[in-house]
Amino acid sequence: MKIDELDNTLVCDNEDYNTILSYFKEYRVLPDYIEKSILKIILRHLLNKPIIRNTIDEYLELIPDEFIRKAIFDINTMFNPQLKSDYSHRHFAYLLYYLPANVFKIWKPLLDLQLRNTLKPHMRVLDIGTGPASVPLGIIEYYKALADSYPNMSFTLDFTLIEAEKEFLDIAEKILFFAADAAPSNLTINIEKMICATVSEDSDFNNLNRFDLITMSNFLNINEGENYTHSLPIIVSLKDCLKDDGSMIVIEPGEEKSCKYIKRIRNTVVNEKVLNVFSPCIGLWEEKKRYNCECFSMTRCFWKLPHIFHYLVSKGLHKAKRIDVPFNYVVFRKDDIKKYDILQNAQHLIKLKDLNQHIGETVNIIALIRSVIDNKNALSINLCDGSCSFSKGSPAVWIKITKEQLRNFGINTPLISAERITIKKALVSIKGNNYYLQLKKDTRIMIDY
Ligand SMILES: C[S@@+](CC[C@H](N)C(=O)[O-])C[C@H]1O[C@@H](n2cnc3c(N)ncnc32)[C@H](O)[C@@H]1O
Structure with missing residues (x-):
């Protein structure tokens, strides 16, 4: 350092x-x-x-x-x-x-x-x-x-x-x-x-x-x-x-x-x-x-x-x-600095507010982790990219992933909140009021701490 x-x-x-x-x-x-x-x-x-x-x-x-x-x-x-x-x-x-x-x-x-x-x-x-x-x-x-x-x-x-x-x-x-x-x-x-x-x-x-x-x-x-x-x-x-x-x-x-x-x-x-x-x-x-x-x-x-x-x-x-x-x-x-700079290139990425137009499709997204629920071997991760708001009753965006899957993506440090996550090739589904990003064989996940 x-x-x-x-x-x-x-x-x-x-x-x-x-x-x-x-x-x-x-x-x-x-x-x-x-x-x-x-x-x-x-x-x-x-x-x-x-x-x-x-x-x-x-x-x-x-x-x-x-x-x-x-x-x-x-x-x-x-x-x-x-x-x-x-x-x-x-x-x-x-x-x-x-x-x-x-x-x-x-x-x-x-x-x-x-x-x-x-x-x-x-x-x-x-x-x-x-x-x-x-x-x-x-x-x-x-x-x-x-x-x-x-x-x-x-x-x-x-x-x-x-x-x-x-x-x-x-x-x-x-x-x-x-x-x-x-x-x-x-x-x-x-x-x-x-x-x-x-x-x-x-x-x-x-x-x-x-x-x-x-x-x-x-x-x-x-x-x-x-x-x-x-x-x-x-x-x-x-x-x-x-x-x-x-x-x-x-x-x-x-x-x-x-x-x-x-x-x-x-x-x-x-x-x-x-x-x-x-x-x-x-x-x-x-x-x-x-x-x-x-x-x-x-x-x-x-x-x-x-x-x-x-x-x-x-x-x-x-x-x-x-x-x-x-x-x-x-x-x-007070100096306008933020943890992450604004993304310049939106190519091939979907904003979370537009997920409703992609149900059943494979998408790439980039988002911030809002909360992580640790269910022993698996994590439920709640996402936001600032394009949507989550008032009571409005849909939330989730991804469920096992700890082993995370390790396979090379992610060995715990996810807490506010980390930037990139998910490539995940399937969009809707259940109740919420959107889920489902992992497929070729899904890739990266974390910027
Ligand atoms: C819940 S405690 C929090 C203590 C410590 N910051 C923590 O997180 O454990 C709130 C503290 O703020 C002090 N406090 C509340 N209002 C205050 C005020 N207006 N000016 C100065 N101290 C105040 C209380 O006396 C108390 O010690």
Whole structure:
């Protein structure tokens, strides 16, 4: 991997792309130091003295049952679709359960940015609604992987954190201290500023200088006070502290209602010409100047359940069992760069909106992966090329393929979402309201990550 002298970005060759994609081959694993840090912070609070043990299980044994009972109650009741979130006396329950679940979501948007050579070795990051620092930890883990793969390069992450609740900021500071301690010598982690403030439609971020990356995870949510209603003015004022080549990543939960809301925010931001979408939903055939779609799709992050989750389940928590954590994200930029350039040559390719004219025929298509449903040995892949929209009840476009077939096409890295897929010589069929692209003997499939 090289550093572009002019742009100061990380530039990858094919071998580097293979290295980076290899991070996604196996399920993510929460490193022991994060689990231990969570438990150390909780035990320090409960027992009022620093606790040092060797294993995660030894830390878990020290947690009083009464604390766990309350934590499980808090985890179950923290987010009620009808109520605004209230974290009072629930910060440690959030730390125990929601921090681990949220850490790795940022890896997919970071991968999108890296595949277009837009990440930098030295990043100034502003994380808003930081909670216990789930997103900064995820960025650190991604950069740790880079630092391990490229031991001769040096990387720096400078974080500014904004959070309304002092209790969360205290936890975030402690956990980032442990993260800095566990970082390899070629990765430097700094907390530039921690700001305890409530972001509102009138917030002015101009005194913060400019950032390479601005992140908001589970922050513009309808449960988080007025944040959703004020999302446009908040994003407009943040735009000024985004560098010209910077990126803004918004992450929200994966269920249908949150998906709709994040897409509404995206639509307004683009239609009001505030920022452009870099990924995942872009037009392949022509630039999408306006966004109206609110379709339901999701990205999944696969991980091995951490020790803490097994422990919580053993103590009676009924969630904490998903190895695929669903979420939605948008990466915005202000320089018009998108993950993929507009296709120039439409020859021999059919747009998805025209599939209805080709039922029973063999076609070539190029599209983006909206969602992937993993049914053990086979995948159901949902497609979009920006030419169609998928409102409730309108047809979707699917291709079903076994993992073995994918391997036979030379595709060995998991498909997540937002990858560009080219399918040559597939048969178009219609079933119910949906179109299916069926594989034939001479079908070919290629993926541009
Ligand atoms: C659901 S938590 C998300 C925490 C973290 N980003 C994550 O994804 O795990 C939302 C966080 O945003 C903070 N928050 C909500 N509204 C805020 C506002 N207007 N200004 C600052 N912080 C806010 C809350 O206190 C809480 O810590």
